[in-house]
Amino acid sequence: MANMNTSSFYRKISGYVLAVTLVAATTIILYFLRDTLDKTLVALLYMLSVGLITNLWGLGPGIIAALSSFLSLNYFFIIPFYTFTVHQPIDLVILMVFLIVSMVISQLVGSARLGMAKAKAREWDATQLYELSTILVGLHNELVICQVLADHIQTTFQGECIELEIGITQPQTLILPANSSTPDRLPELRLPIQAAHGPLGEIRLWRLTPVISSIEKRLLQTFASQGALVLERERLAQIESRTRILEESDKLKTAILSSDSHELRTPLATIKASISSLRSNEVNWDSNARTELIALIEDESDHLELVVGNLLDMSRLEAGALQPRRDWNILSEIVGEVLVRMRRQTSDHKIETDIPDDLPLVPVDYVQMIQVFTNLLSNSIKYSPPNSVIRIKAIEQDDMTLQVRISNQGPHVPKEDLERIFDKFYRITAADRVTGTGLGLSICKGIIEAHDGKIWAENQPGNFVFNFTLPFYLNGSPPPQLPIEMDQV
Amino acid sequence: MNAPPHILVIDDEPQILRALRTILTEKEFKVTTASRGEEGLTLAATSLPDLIILDLGLPDMDGVEVCVRLREWTECPIIVLSVRDSERDKVAALDKGADDYLTKPFGIEELLARVRVALRHSARKNGSPVNMVITGALQIDLSWHSVTLAGEEVKLSAHEYNLLAYLVSNRGRVLTHRSILTHVWGPEDADHTEYLRVYMRQLRKKLEEDPEHPHYLLTEPGVGYRFIEDE
Numbered sequence: 169m170a171n172m173n174t175s176s177f178y179r180k181i182s183g184y185v186l187a188v189t190l191v192a193a194t195t196i197i198l199y200f201l202r203d204t205l206d207k208t209l210v211a212l213l214y215m216l217s218v219g220l221i222t223n224l225w226g227l228g229p230g231i232i233a234a235l236s237s238f239l240s241l242n243y244f245f246i247i248p249f250y251t252f253t254v255h256q257p258i259d260l261v262i263l264m265v266f267l268i269v270s271m272v273i274s275q276l277v278g279s280a281r282l283g284m285a286k287a288k289a290r291e292w293d294a295t296q297l298y299e300l301s302t303i304l305v306g307l308h309n310e311l312v313i314c315q316v317l318a319d320h321i322q323t324t325f326q327g328e329c330i331e332l333e334i335g336i337t338q339p340q341t342l343i344l345p346a347n348s349s350t351p352d353r354l355p356e357l358r359l360p361i362q363a364a365h366g367p368l369g370e371i372r373l374w375r376l377t378p379v380i381s382s383i384e385k386r387l388l389q390t391f392a393s394q395g396a397l398v399l400e401r402e403r404l405a406q407i408e409s410r411t412r413i414l415e416e417s418d419k420l421k422t423a424i425l426s427s428d429s430h431e432l433r434t435p436l437a438t439i440k441a442s443i444s445s446l447r448s449n450e451v452n453w454d455s456n457a458r459t460e461l462i463a464l465i466e467d468e469s470d471h472l473e474l475v476v477g478n479l480l481d482m483s484r485l486e487a488g489a490l491q492p493r494r495d496w497n498i499l500s501e502i503v504g505e506v507l508v509r510m511r512r513q514t515s516d517h518k519i520e521t522d523i524p525d526d527l528p529l530v531p532v533d534y535v536q537m538i539q540v541f542t543n544l545l546s547n548s549i550k551y552s553p554p555n556s557v558i559r560i561k562a563i564e565q566d567d568m569t570l571q572v573r574i575s576n577q578g579p580h581v582p583k584e585d586l587e588r589i590f591d592k593f594y595r596i597t598a599a600d601r602v603t604g605t606g607l608g609l610s611i612c613k614g615i616i617e618a619h620d621g622k623i624w625a626e627n628q629p630g631n632f633v634f635n636f637t638l639p640f641y642l643n644g645s646p647p648p649q650l651p652i653e654m655d656q657v
Numbered sequence: 658m659n660a661p662p663h664i665l666v667i668d669d670e671p672q673i674l675r676a677l678r679t680i681l682t683e684k685e686f687k688v689t690t691a692s693r694g695e696e697g698l699t700l701a702a703t704s705l706p707d708l709i710i711l712d713l714g715l716p717d718m719d720g721v722e723v724c725v726r727l728r729e730w731t732e733c734p735i736i737v738l739s740v741r742d743s744e745r746d747k748v749a750a751l752d753k754g755a756d757d758y759l760t761k762p763f764g765i766e767e768l769l770a771r772v773r774v775a776l777r778h779s780a781r782k783n784g785s786p787v788n789m790v791i792t793g794a795l796q797i798d799l800s801w802h803s804v805t806l807a808g809e810e811v812k813l814s815a816h817e818y819n820l821l822a823y824l825v826s827n828r829g830r831v832l833t834h835r836s837i838l839t840h841v842w843g844p845e846d847a848d849h850t851e852y853l854r855v856y857m858r859q860l861r862k863k864l865e866e867d868p869e870h871p872h873y874l875l876t877e878p879g880v881g882y883r884f885i886e887d888e
Binding site: 496505533538 | 744850851854857868878
């Protein structure tokens with residue numbers, strides 16, 4: 169502290185010394201030219217150096233320069249030389265004018281210089297603040313925001329130590345420089361981070377030298393309120409997104425409740441009716457009716473499983489828990505598996521597959537892709553007439569993208585509904601005419617998008633087509649090529 | 658006459674216990690049930706069952722953990738029951754020593770088939786190995802390394818043969834990707850599922866009548882593969 173004060177003291181003193189020196193130098197030069205120069209010109213030249221001095225070293229040295237110039241002018245250049253007496257009244261006027269003008273000049277230049285310094289300091293404040301707010305604007309994580317704030321305070325104030333504490337119920341503290349601990353004494357400056365509805369935390373700054381100035385304190389205050397604004401915004405955003413998720417899942421629950429009477433109770437009713445008639449002795453044990461009832465129970469149980477499965481998948485998708493586990497797969501193996509599983513459901517339709525034998529491996533989650541094909545096929549079966557053809561075709565769009573088309577001979581979907589059929593619970597036909605939860609297609613959409621692909625539907629002459637794309641690349645790597653062994657056992 | 662095989666069912670769902678006890682008793686198995694993991698472990702140690710059916714979601718401990726604890730001292734076959742979409746748990750249980758799995762809801766024929774396979778496999782482990790498997794038109798001789806389809810020799814590459822041999826010697830049981838890759842390609846290739854996909858397709862093309870709808874070499878989605886014989 170003492171050492172900082174002396175250095176600024178020296179700086180001040182040196183301004184005065186330099187001022188006097190420059191005036192002396194001017195005097196010496198002018199002294200040698202005294203015979204050739206008019207005394208008014210000499211006065212003007214003195215004034216030039218007074219202006220220069222004030223501009224360079226400030227108001228105090230300027231006034232000293234003005235006074236010493238006044239004396240030198242009087243002593244060396246006004247007749248009689250080497251006395252401070254003045255004989256001619258005109259010389260007295262010159263001297264008085266010189267004194268007044270040079271004082272005014274040094275005042276003006278000095279205050280302009282001070283104003284400039286203040287403006288510069290303000291500009292610096294504004295720049296710091298601008299930089300801080302530009303960085304903070306894009307941030308969303310509370311901890312990152314605090315880190316940036318602390319870093320910025322540290323670079324701006326060059327403190328010995330900075331501690332940032334946020335959170336009132338679960339305080340988290342951040343100390344800079346990293347891995348250091350706070351000094352034993354109380355911080356030199358403590359500032360609360362104050363938001364609209366209460367404190368969010370506190371900034372503590374340890375810096376003995378230079379002493380924290382009121383300007384710096386004000387700047388830090390502005391930093392703190394900037395930080396408070398961003399933290400507040402972040403909290404509000406979190407609350408908002410939580411509310412939105414809650415609203416969404418609330419909508420989902422409502423929709424499930426409204427469709428459950430139909431979707432869940434119909435198969436249950438069928439199962440219950442079939443079983444009770446099997447238990448009663450009304451159905452002959454060897455009759456076809458018995459086989460029929462048992463088949464019905466099994467079909468309805470399968471249907472229930474599908475409905476419950478879709479509801480579960482949907483809630484997982486909502487919770488963001490349907491992350492695909494992608495590894496290299498053969499598309500025809502997946503399609504084959506789906507067709508085996510759906511043998512019974514597809515028995516009334518003709519299924520044609522067209523998947524090139526040399527199609528590269530695709531990076532997909534096997535189980536999720538089974539889900540996609542199952543849902544798209546069961547949708548195709550539901551809406552297309554019996555005995556019609558459902559075609560599954562895989563196309564290598566280019567080196568990067570696989571396209572799959574599943575076309576059926578079902579009716580066209582109005583153009584304005586083509587996108588909406590992938591929305592949750594969206595159905596073109598009245599709910600009680602076609603079974604299903606209205607979730608199948610939105611699950612497909614969720615899965616395909618989680619695979620970085622796209623899904624869409626289109627009307628083609630005589631056909632209705634589901635399309636989806638999948639990238640061939642996994643984390644930037646192309647499908648692996650395997651050396652085919654030629655050796656035989 | 659042999660005593661009926663003894664099955665221990667560990668599941669916390671009373672309805673499942675009730676159904677399994679009824680059905681398995683009807684099929685002349687001796688059935689013991691436990692509804693908690695610790696209880697199941699104790700019963701397994703005291704009653705020495707021939708087979709254990711184990712649910713993965715138990716109230717007091719993880720089913721995979723039960724599996725690990727059982728494998729510390731017994732080779733008794735374990736069939737894991739799990740709910741849909743828990744491939745990770747299934748694979749974990751299988752890699753920790755379970756023999757097979759079934760997804761709830763399951764058909765009872767399915768369960769009985771798995772029980773038969775598991776019992777047969779454990780009987781085989783104790784007796785002399787069978788080196789010849791004939792199913793349909795397919796004949797595989799493990800001691801002569803020869804595979805014939807309808808009497809015609811099938812040419813297989815070394816990896817194809819090793820893959821087939823591993824599946825066949827564990828016929829009826831599901832083998833996880835990791836276990837097949839480790840066994841056929843070696844531990845350093847345990848994550849290269851793509852090898853498995855490609856070689857399995859080649860095998861199917863050579864052995865199956867319709868490679869897209871395989872009859873013998875079945876896929877267990879998200880888990881692994883299984884070789885089944887005609888009954």
